[in-house]
Amino acid sequence: MTRLDSKKEQGPISPTQSHSEATILNAVPIRHYGRWVATLFLLLVALVMGKSLITNPRFRWGIVGDYIISAPILGGLRLTFMLTVVAQLLGILIGIILAIMRLSSNRVLARAAWIIIWFFRGTPLLVQLIFWYNISALYPEISIGIPFGPTFWQGNANDLITPFAVAILGLALNEGAYMAEIVRGGIVGIDRGQAESAKALGMTHMQTLRRIVLPQAVKVIIPPTGNQTILMLKTTSLVSVLALADLLYTAQTIYARTFETMPLLMVVSLWYLGITSVLTFGQFFLERHFTEGKQVRISFTQRITGRVSMRGSSAKLGKVVHND
Amino acid sequence: MIEPALRVEGVRKSYGHVEVLKGINMQVKPGEVACLVGPSGSGKSTFLRCINHLEKINSGRLYVHGDLVGYEEKKGRLYELSDREVCRKRAEIGMVFQSFNLFQHMSVLANIIEAPMRVLKISKEEAVIYARELLELVGLSGREESFPKQLSGGQQQRVAITRALAMRPKLMLFDEPTSALDPELVGEVLTAMQDLANSGMTMIVVTHEMGFARKVADTVAFMDAGLIVESGPPDQVLDHPQHERTKSFFSKVL
Numbered sequence: 001m002t003r004l005d006s007k008k009e010q011g012p013i014s015p016t017q018s019h020s021e022a023t024i025l026n027a028v029p030i031r032h033y034g035r036w037v038a039t040l041f042l043l044l045v046a047l048v049m050g051k052s053l054i055t056n057p058r059f060r061w062g063i064v065g066d067y068i069i070s071a072p073i074l075g076g077l078r079l080t081f082m083l084t085v086v087a088q089l090l091g092i093l094i095g096i097i098l099a100i101m102r103l104s105s106n107r108v109l110a111r112a113a114w115i116i117i118w119f120f121r122g123t124p125l126l127v128q129l130i131f132w133y134n135i136s137a138l139y140p141e142i143s144i145g146i147p148f149g150p151t152f153w154q155g156n157a158n159d160l161i162t163p164f165a166v167a168i169l170g171l172a173l174n175e176g177a178y179m180a181e182i183v184r185g186g187i188v189g190i191d192r193g194q195a196e197s198a199k200a201l202g203m204t205h206m207q208t209l210r211r212i213v214l215p216q217a218v219k220v221i222i223p224p225t226g227n228q229t230i231l232m233l234k235t236t237s238l239v240s241v242l243a244l245a246d247l248l249y250t251a252q253t254i255y256a257r258t259f260e261t262m263p264l265l266m267v268v269s270l271w272y273l274g275i276t277s278v279l280t281f282g283q284f285f286l287e288r289h290f291t292e293g294k295q296v297r298i299s300f301t302q303r304i305t306g307r308v309s310m311r312g313s314s315a316k317l318g319k320v321v322h323n324d
Numbered sequence: 325m326i327e328p329a330l331r332v333e334g335v336r337k338s339y340g341h342v343e344v345l346k347g348i349n350m351q352v353k354p355g356e357v358a359c360l361v362g363p364s365g366s367g368k369s370t371f372l373r374c375i376n377h378l379e380k381i382n383s384g385r386l387y388v389h390g391d392l393v394g395y396e397e398k399k400g401r402l403y404e405l406s407d408r409e410v411c412r413k414r415a416e417i418g419m420v421f422q423s424f425n426l427f428q429h430m431s432v433l434a435n436i437i438e439a440p441m442r443v444l445k446i447s448k449e450e451a452v453i454y455a456r457e458l459l460e461l462v463g464l465s466g467r468e469e470s471f472p473k474q475l476s477g478g479q480q481q482r483v484a485i486t487r488a489l490a491m492r493p494k495l496m497l498f499d500e501p502t503s504a505l506d507p508e509l510v511g512e513v514l515t516a517m518q519d520l521a522n523s524g525m526t527m528i529v530v531t532h533e534m535g536f537a538r539k540v541a542d543t544v545a546f547m548d549a550g551l552i553v554e555s556g557p558p559d560q561v562l563d564h565p566q567h568e569r570t571k572s573f574f575s576k577v578l
Binding site: 200207 | 376378407408411412413414415416417418419421423425426427428429438439442443484487488491
């Protein structure tokens with residue numbers, strides 16, 4: 001029973017437990033006057049805000065309704081979504097490669113990764129985007145060949161690096177630098193004994209990494225990666241400086257013409273909120289998938305409300321703990 | 325003459341300026357059990373880890389079944405073996421760690437069949453059949469689908485032994501296999517190891533369990549400060565040690 005209790009203290013279960021103990025004992029629970037005042041205050045604020053949202057005619061909800069599923073907005077949404085998915089996936093890939101480089105026993109590889117991460121984390125993304133956009137000022141011609149040797153292919157930088165390519169390049173490289181640190185943290189967090197026993201069994205370096213270390217690191221890597229993805233969704237709005245018609249830029253071009261600034265910003269915010277919700281949902285299921293049924297499974301609603309029903313969870317916990 | 329399972333000649337190992345092994349010489353015949361005993365910090369574990377090249381030696385020669393470990397000798401020069409070749413040789417040497425080191429994200433069965441499938445390229449069916457056979461031998465039938473965290477320390481260590489045996493090793497290394505266990509769980513692991521020894525496996529065991537050394541070992545080697553001070557049959561080394569250092573150590577632990 002003591003072990004059961006200590007495990008519970010880590011989870012969101014303890015408040016419910018102390019409550020239920022109090023009812024069993026028929027004791028008078030502590031009166032939380034402070035919490036009641038705070039609750040009352042928040043309810044009041046919510047009421048005022050709700051009333052304003054409904055009654056203030058300047059929100060012009062009608063116009064929001066007109067635009068929210070209009071063709072240009074949906075087009076912008078598609079681009080924002082595309083940029084998020086492609087740049088994030090590339091960022092994760094770059095991050096894994098950089099993390100493995102940083103952990104390499106080869107000093108040059110490790111230092112190179114460190115410098116790349118230092119550079120891309122150390123300069124503003126907006127500056128990086130504008131830099132890539134103007135790269136033809138530095139290198140008007142881009143060619144593929146052997147350095148100091150023959151050239152196989154050559155092209156004009158302006159034709160090659162389209163605004164979309166610039167956006168992907170800039171977002172993915174920047175993301176890669178952040179993901180590298182997240183992945184590295186995940187790998188370093190895995191007990192060295194895991195890799196050692198894999199090696200002792202004759203598994204190669206790559207097999208050990210792929211089969212033993214990374215799958216365990218993933219559990220630690222997913223929550224911050226979810227954060228990064230949500231951040232990426234909103235960061236893509238920076239590409240408006242490249243005149244790319246993403247969600248925000250599309251809305252800006254519309255209200256520049258019609259002066260319906262607030263309703264269009266509402267449209268944009270609603271879409272960003274919508275996608276963020278979907279991503280949060282996806283992150284939850286990914287996290288649950290990678291916890292392999294060893295831990296207590298909680299449902300999505302339980303997690304949002306922060307409540308776990310005592311009966312179900314303790315039964316499952318018991319199964320895990322009393323299994324000697 | 326039969327090639328010894330392990331032949332060690334003047335092995336030295338340093339970490340920076342600290343010399344941990346100062347010239348180890350040792351031979352273990354096939355089918356023999358050798359126990360390495362001695363105070364902590366004497367280099368026992370480091371020496372064991374050199375045998376399967378988890379640690380690189382700085383000088384000397386170390387042969388397992390006549391093969392140089394980690395290197396290839398051509399015309400008097402040593403060439404370091406590639407990761408792949410080192411792995412191929414390691415696959416023939418099983419190792420059991422103090423802290424079990426079972427793969428936390430895999431079930432017991434998956435832990436055991438992983439290396440046979442990936443390294444020996446054995447089919448899954450075959451690997452599973454052999455894994456079940458071995459689990460039965462160590463008394464863990466029915467725990468195939470459990471995860472390491474759901475097992476006691478003794479059970480985890482028996483799974484770790486099974487996992488090493490699934491590679492059909494010619495030599496087994498044990499690095500203080502019972503030191504992390506509750507006292508009441510030590511017995512089950514030692515029993516499994518004794519059964520293994522009786523089946524004719526060549527074993528090198530770093531241990532503080534003098535009872536086990538006395539009962540199972542063919543040779544006991546006492547290590548101190550990076551050297552094997554004394555070695556021989558257990559009754560000789562444990563009961564009639566010749567060196568002062570050995571005498572004072574055993575007077576404290578026995």
